[in-house]
Amino acid sequence: MGSINYERLQGKLNILADAAKYDVSCSSSGSTRKNQGGSLGDASKSGICHSYTEDGRCVSLLKILLTNHCIYDCAYCTSRRSNDTPRAAFTVEEVVELTMQFYRRNYIEGLFLSSGIFKDGDYTMERLVEVAKLLRTREGFNGYIHLKTIPGASKELLYQAGLYADRLSANIEIPTKSGLALLAPEKSHEQLQAPLQTVKEEIITIKESRKKHKSAPKFAPAGQTSQMIVGASNETDLQVIQLSSHFYKKYDLKRVYYSGYVPMLSDSRLPAVGTPVPMVRENRLYQADWLMRFYGFGAHEILEPDDPFLDLECDPKLAWAIRHREHFPVNIQTAPYEAIVRIPGIGIKTAKKVVKARRFNQITLEHLKKMGAAVNRAKYFIATTGKNEHLAHLTRDNFRQYVLAQTQTKFKDQRSGQLALF
Structure with a gap:
C-alpha cells in the first residue's frame, strides 16, 4: 500500500464517485453483522451514503465504481462504450485503502461498490469480491459492505460475494423487455435477472444450513435489492410496479429502487436532453411500492390498464x-x-x-x-x-x-x- 500515488488516486476518486451517483439501490437496513472485538466497524443498524435507517438516522458510505470502463453500449448510461467521457479504474488495493482511510476518519460507515464491466462478467466480479475479501480478512473491517453483482458472473463468484458482503444487488435497468432491447440490445432481462435467482437460492440454502449448524457462514445477511431506471423508455407506472411486485414474490427482494432518468446524452432513442423525469413520479412509485410491501395492496389495485400512470397530484x-x-x-x-x-x-x-x-x-x-x-x-x-x-x-x-x-x-x-x- 505504500506505493499508492494519492494525487493520482484523488483524480480517480473524482471520476468514479461521480459516475456512481446514478445508482440509488443502496440501503443497509436488515444487516446484523456484529463487531466481535479486535476488528473495525459494526454494520448493525448502520448504513450507507446519505440513506436512512428504519429508526430515522442518516448514515453514509463510500459509494464508488471500481471502473467506468465498460464493454456495453447502453444508450442511457454515461459509462457506455461510445460515450466520450474521462475514464478511470481503481486497483483492488486502492479501493481497500480508500475504504480504510475514509472509515478511520469517520467519514463513512461502509462501502457501496459497483462497476462498469471490463473484459467480462467474471473478470469484473472477481475484483469486486477480492475487495470485500481483503477488507474482511486482512484489514479486519466489520462495517457494512454492499456489492453490485455483475451480469454474466459465475455462480461461484456470486457465492463468494455473499460470504463477504452484507447486501448484494442486481439492477434490472429498464423495466420492459422492449425498452431494454431498444436501449441496450446487448443485454436481456434473462441475463440481468440471473444473479437475483442465484443469490436467492444461496440465501435459502445457507439459512437452512444454519438451522442445523450454527457455525455455518452467513450469506448476504441484509438480502438483495434491485433498481429500475424510470422514464428512459415508454414504460407505464403500471408496468413498473407489476414488475416490482413480481420481483418481490419471485426473488424475495428487500427493496426495489426507482431512479428517474436524467437525460444527459444525445440519442434519438432517449428523451431530449434537459427534460428530466419529474421527481414527483419517483416519489409516487416509492409510495406505491410501500403500499405493496406494507399495506397489503396488489399492483392491480393501485393502477388499472385503462389508467396506467400514477396520479401526480395525490398519493x-x-x-x-x-x-x-x-x-x-x-x-x-x-x-x-x-x-x-x-x-x-x-x-x-x-x-x-x-x-x-x-x-x-x-x-x-x-x-x-x-x-x-x-x-x-x-x-x-x-x-x-x-x-x-x-x-x-x-x-x-x-x-x-x-x-x-x-x-x-x-x-x-x-x-x-x-x-x-x-
Missing part, C-alpha cells in the same frame, strides 16, 4: 380510495385492521393504535389526531357523527378535486422531496 393510497368510494366510509370502531389501514391519512402505527384503543373508548377524530393520523384526509373516509352526506352526490372527479383542495394547502410544505404517505 396512490388517496387515489385508490377516491376511485373506490364503495369501500367507505369505514367504521373504525368495528372494522378490521386491514380496512382501517387503507383509510387515507391513517398509517400502520396509527391503525394498530386504533385497534388497541377502541376496546376501551369510542374513537373520535380528536383521538385519531393524537394518534398521529392526518385527519384532514381521513375524515372523508371514516364513519363519524357527521358522515359527510353533503359529499355523497359528487362524482369521482368532483370528489377528488374537493378532497385535494381541502388537504393540499395544509401539506404544501411536504410537496418537495419525499412525499408523506399514510
Whole structure:
C-alpha cells in the first residue's frame, strides 16, 4: 500500500464517485453483522451514503465504481462504450485503502461498490469480491459492505460475494423487455435477472444450513435489492410496479429502487436532453411500492390498464380510495385492521393504535389526531357523527378535486422531496 500515488488516486476518486451517483439501490437496513472485538466497524443498524435507517438516522458510505470502463453500449448510461467521457479504474488495493482511510476518519460507515464491466462478467466480479475479501480478512473491517453483482458472473463468484458482503444487488435497468432491447440490445432481462435467482437460492440454502449448524457462514445477511431506471423508455407506472411486485414474490427482494432518468446524452432513442423525469413520479412509485410491501395492496389495485400512470397530484393510497368510494366510509370502531389501514391519512402505527384503543373508548377524530393520523384526509373516509352526506352526490372527479383542495394547502410544505404517505 505504500506505493499508492494519492494525487493520482484523488483524480480517480473524482471520476468514479461521480459516475456512481446514478445508482440509488443502496440501503443497509436488515444487516446484523456484529463487531466481535479486535476488528473495525459494526454494520448493525448502520448504513450507507446519505440513506436512512428504519429508526430515522442518516448514515453514509463510500459509494464508488471500481471502473467506468465498460464493454456495453447502453444508450442511457454515461459509462457506455461510445460515450466520450474521462475514464478511470481503481486497483483492488486502492479501493481497500480508500475504504480504510475514509472509515478511520469517520467519514463513512461502509462501502457501496459497483462497476462498469471490463473484459467480462467474471473478470469484473472477481475484483469486486477480492475487495470485500481483503477488507474482511486482512484489514479486519466489520462495517457494512454492499456489492453490485455483475451480469454474466459465475455462480461461484456470486457465492463468494455473499460470504463477504452484507447486501448484494442486481439492477434490472429498464423495466420492459422492449425498452431494454431498444436501449441496450446487448443485454436481456434473462441475463440481468440471473444473479437475483442465484443469490436467492444461496440465501435459502445457507439459512437452512444454519438451522442445523450454527457455525455455518452467513450469506448476504441484509438480502438483495434491485433498481429500475424510470422514464428512459415508454414504460407505464403500471408496468413498473407489476414488475416490482413480481420481483418481490419471485426473488424475495428487500427493496426495489426507482431512479428517474436524467437525460444527459444525445440519442434519438432517449428523451431530449434537459427534460428530466419529474421527481414527483419517483416519489409516487416509492409510495406505491410501500403500499405493496406494507399495506397489503396488489399492483392491480393501485393502477388499472385503462389508467396506467400514477396520479401526480395525490398519493396512490388517496387515489385508490377516491376511485373506490364503495369501500367507505369505514367504521373504525368495528372494522378490521386491514380496512382501517387503507383509510387515507391513517398509517400502520396509527391503525394498530386504533385497534388497541377502541376496546376501551369510542374513537373520535380528536383521538385519531393524537394518534398521529392526518385527519384532514381521513375524515372523508371514516364513519363519524357527521358522515359527510353533503359529499355523497359528487362524482369521482368532483370528489377528488374537493378532497385535494381541502388537504393540499395544509401539506404544501411536504410537496418537495419525499412525499408523506399514510
